[in-house]
């Protein structure tokens with residue numbers, strides 16, 4: 001285990017098992033369609049890579065980068081598009097892939113933008129959901145794990161850009177935030 005981690009909250013095996021289940025559900029729900037699967041960078045890149053391998057329908061992928069946390073554990077409340085999509089979402093079945101929903105600000109902003117661009121449908125799959133963090137009313141269509149009110153890192157999620165490469169979800173030692 002990484003030296004900065006106090007506790008492993010969700011193991012690599014549990015994550016991979018959950019992704020198999022989500023992939024099976026999505027394969028069923030998107031049968032006969034050709035969804036555009038959008039990865040919300042940077043955090044969702046690890047989940048995206050594992051998830052699309054388990055979705056057994058023809059699909060296309062694209063990436064969008066937004067940022068609201070910067071080097072903090074609290075959302076700034078201002079969502080900024082850092083990189084936009086390469087393709088049009090008009091008349092497409094869009095599936096947004098997120099690593100975590102916390103305040104809900106990032107997703108509510110994205111969903112609004114994609115509807116404004118005339119997507120046929122917009123659904124959200126998130127691996128982690130922290131309902132206690134919500135400041136806007138928003139639910140994912142597909143959720144992997146509900147997590148308690150703690151700042152988590154690993155499996156794509158960062159603190160000040162570190163720990164994204166951990167294969168599990170961990171909680172940092174308190175002294176890491178104060179140093």
Ligand SMILES: O=P(O)(O)OC[C@H]1O[C@H](OP(=O)(O)OP(=O)(O)O)[C@H](O)[C@@H]1O
Pocket residue numbers: 040041042043044066067068069070075098099100101102103104105106107157158
């Ligand atoms: O529900 P919210 O409160 O909006 O929080 C969730 C968002 O925050 C994180 O991204 P961040 O802005 O830190 O960018 P990153 O993915 O590059 O780390 C995370 O990856 C989600 O996209």
Ligand code: HPA
Pocket residue numbers: 069100102150151152153157158159
């Ligand atoms: O718990 C979290 N960890 C990392 N990034 C985040 N962005 C929102 N919530 C979190």
Ligand SMILES: [Mg+2]
Pocket residue numbers: 043069070157158
């Ligand atoms: Mg972040």
